[in-house]
Amino acid sequence: MNPVGLLYSANVTYEKPISDSGSVIVRFRYYHQRLNFNVNQNEVFAISKGTKGIKLGYRFYLSKNSAAPNGFYISPNIDLMFRNKDYDAYGNLIAEKSNYYGLGVHTGKQWIWGKFAFDIYGGADLFLTPNSPVAILPVGGLSLGFALE
Numbered sequence: 001m002n003p004v005g006l007l008y009s010a011n012v013t014y015e016k017p018i019s020d021s022g023s024v025i026v027r028f029r030y031y032h033q034r035l036n037f038n039v040n041q042n043e044v045f046a047i048s049k050g051t052k053g054i055k056l057g058y059r060f061y062l063s064k065n066s067a068a069p070n071g072f073y074i075s076p077n078i079d080l081m082f083r084n085k086d087y088d089a090y091g092n093l094i095a096e097k098s099n100y101y102g103l104g105v106h107t108g109k110q111w112i113w114g115k116f117a118f119d120i121y122g123g124a125d126l127f128l129t130p131n132s133p134v135a136i137l138p139v140g141g142l143s144l145g146f147a148l149e
Contacts, residue, residue: 009030010029010030011027012029013026014026014027015059015069017067020061021060021061021067022060023058023061023069024056024058025057025058025077026054030050031050050083050084054079055077055078057075058075058076058077069117072109073108075105076103076105077125079102079103079125079127080100080102081100083099099130101127102128104123104125105123106121107121107122112147115147116147118142119144120142121139121140121141122138124136124137124139
């Protein structure tokens with residue numbers, strides 16, 4: 001867990017098992033960053049960036065000794081993200097909005113201990129944007145959460 005990241009970003013994931021070997025996931029994300037640049041103690045310009053998004057996926061659990069959502073999994077997913085930028089004063093770009101669409105495959109392992117969940121995962125996401133070429137990005141992470149059921 002990165003406590004500094006909590007100052008400008010948040011991810012909330014909900015996973016619902018629908019069988020012993022599969023579950024659906026919904027992830028909401030939010031990111032905002034504002035940087036102020038100063039020259040001679042006067043603010044020259046500020047950069048503001050923000051992203052909101054949703055990820056939908058299905059996890060295929062491969063473990064034979066445990067039921068979803070516990071064990072090894074592979075998960076195809078889709079992303080929809082909305083991004084805002086606005087630079088003012090000498091930053092020049094005043095406002096820009098764009099949407100990103102993504103497809104990805106992640107693999108990982110999740111452990112459930114009572115009411116606590118720990119997930120480690122990795123994979124790749126392919127993003128399509130209206131103004132940029134296709135981007136393939138590596139993905140990885142650790143999640144610590146609560147098992148609600």
